[in-house]
Amino acid sequence: MSKPNDMAAIARFYLSASGRSLLLGIILTAATVAMGIALLGVSGWFITATALAGMSLTSAIAFDVFMPSASIRLLALGRTVSRYAERVVTHDATFGVLAQLRERLFLGWSQPAAARDLAARPSRWLFRLTADLDALESVYLRLAAPCAAAIGAAALAGLLLASVDPRLGAAAFLALCTLGLGGSAMVMRQAWPHAVRRAKALERVRSQTIDLVAGQTEWIMAGQLDAQKARLWGSDRRLAHTDLALNQVDVIAAWIQGVVGAVFVAAVLLAAAECAATGVATVPMMALAVLGAQASIEPFGALRRGALEAGRTWLAARRIAPRLRAENEALPKIRAPGANVACHLVDVFVRYSCEHRAAVSGFTVSIAKGDRVALIGPSGAGKSTLLSVIAGDVTPNQGKAAGLPATMFTQRTELFQDTLRDNLRLANPAADDTRLWHALADAGLAQDLIGNGAGLDTPLGEGGIGLSGGQSRRLALARLLLHDSSVWLLDEPTEALDASTARDVLTVLAQRADHRTVVIATHLHREAALADRLLLMRAGAVEQDVRRGTPEFDAALSALRPD
Missing domain, CATH: 1.20.1560.10 (ABC transporter type 1, transmembrane domain)
Incomplete structure (x- = not known):
């Protein structure tokens, strides 16, 4: 200008x-x-x-x-x-x-x-x-x-x-x-x-x-x-x-x-x-x-x-x-899909301005309501970008994207210098203390806070100082549970967590998913095992689409990195 x-x-x-x-x-x-x-x-x-x-x-x-x-x-x-x-x-x-x-x-x-x-x-x-x-x-x-x-x-x-x-x-x-x-x-x-x-x-x-x-x-x-x-x-x-x-x-x-x-x-x-x-x-x-x-x-x-x-x-x-x-x-919204469909992408093409190669190229997929889908593939295959497209955080350069409102559980836990209560209410400002405690209990964090004395008034430092890495992850999980959404997008939810904490997080996710649609981007066996459908991605495109109960599904699952 x-x-x-x-x-x-x-x-x-x-x-x-x-x-x-x-x-x-x-x-x-x-x-x-x-x-x-x-x-x-x-x-x-x-x-x-x-x-x-x-x-x-x-x-x-x-x-x-x-x-x-x-x-x-x-x-x-x-x-x-x-x-x-x-x-x-x-x-x-x-x-x-x-x-x-x-x-x-x-x-x-x-x-x-x-x-x-x-x-x-x-x-x-x-x-x-x-x-x-x-x-x-x-x-x-x-x-x-x-x-x-x-x-x-x-x-x-x-x-x-x-x-x-x-x-x-x-x-x-x-x-x-x-x-x-x-x-x-x-x-x-x-x-x-x-x-x-x-x-x-x-x-x-x-x-x-x-x-x-x-x-x-x-x-x-x-x-x-x-x-x-x-x-x-x-x-x-x-x-x-x-x-x-x-x-x-x-x-x-x-x-x-x-x-x-x-x-x-x-x-x-x-x-x-x-x-x-x-x-x-x-x-x-x-x-x-x-x-x-x-x-x-x-x-x-x-x-x-x-x-x-x-x-x-x-x-x-x-x-x-x-x-x-x-x-x-200011806030463009992703279009609503058809009946019984949680997400529908047609010829989606995404290229970031700072990169020469497309992150997602010609991607077409339809995910039904209640499906549990795992996006697998090597690093740089476009898994996180695809989740961002489904969430509406990334607008495709070409193609069409339609989906229900979704909640994204990213690899990075964003916590702020405030009380534990206010960090939780970012997910649901209207939630009362009872509901906050239920979410913490489901995420396995309530017992750590009961003996604290401050409870929900526990102050957190910048970036969540005061909580361990596992506790921060559980707090993020509690926020996911607090947010009313029919679609969960999970980007390597247990990456960098110890085996015990990872099992707890995955157990809570499996129990609370109910009839929600779940899409997981992962390269870990323990996370992909939650899914009933695997989409193998390479270079931003779907190379293989297999469902549970088939030999191809078992082979793709066993090829993932063990816990």
Whole structure:
């Protein structure tokens, strides 16, 4: 996508998510700036007019001090209230939009291909959810709102100066817009490549830090710890260089903005003085005009800070915009099969973008309700991919796939830093404690927890720290039993388990399968023995389809790796 299209997609999302609040925030921002300009201008007019009035007794008695002083107090209070309301509204609207954007990203990552990428590069996608989304807050807080406030300030300053001389007001408005917006555009252009490089360098540092900390044991065993530390140090140096470059751009831009602002105020002062000398304006009006013009420069400073981060904001938009999906398209569902059929695949072809050879090629099979099928074959034959197709986690590149809703029991047990209860309720949020205990008992884990004391409130660390490998597997089995599903997809359910634990798991699966359809991907004899039908796969295709009670079934089963 191009830069305009990326930013346009993010802008449309902002407007659709919280358009009214964003507009209210811009109005409050402009009101705050306007009251600030008016406060400084009226204060200057009041001080000057009071000084002049005090030069004679008659004018001092006739001078009304109550209305200007009341106006100053009103403007001061109004500016304070408006500033507070502006911060609350703009930040609340921005955080609300970002929260919805995170939800949309999660829905987008539920897409089969995106989920695979997420599993392959979790640190990259974590960066999308954190740093990139934080960068998108600049779209409104540091670009859109300050730009609107700056233009409003220029317009108000032009009106104040137009009360002295219309030509002066028009010239001041054009000068502020040209110098302020043009200067911000130049800052954006100079800072853009540095901001992009800084965002990429920061992501590289975070990713390498995570790799170093999480895999330090493997780095030490491979003798590569020092090399990894050196790579991290080099990335950190490059990040420091980009920070320095951005700081230099900011310092130079701030200096130029200060000089241009001083020249602008000086020019307004000379023009106002000429108007006062010719009698076109009074001295108090001259003070009001000059101080109002000076205050109108302030919003362009905030816009400059947004311009410095524009490159980072665009990079975040470019990364996130393609992931935006309509809610009804985010979770594609596999089609329902015909009557008495649990799964039906016709000429299914799957090839991952990172691989040359197809994982599944021309696969056609029909599985009836209640069947127990084992997918057997060497590693890389496509067994796990086929399970993912049946589950709807992988969308075929070609062919048709239809199936009933399925629950997948994978080789990897995903546990989170939370209580045991909440880890179980991932499978069934409505399950009460009684049902949770029944599932734990069926999985053979209840006895381990009864003597624990904490029971279902037992805290688990990240990745299930606190449970052994066998206990983690049993907990995953309990989640499988909790989920109401008519199809079970088991991907090597007892791999890496000791013989005793494996027998227990398989016994529970056999007992609780009931009338469910069970599809097992395996190369172990003990797992395939649960099946009544064997599909021998090679190179992503079915080489043999045999059923229990035939010599071919017995031969295929006996050829599998023993327990």
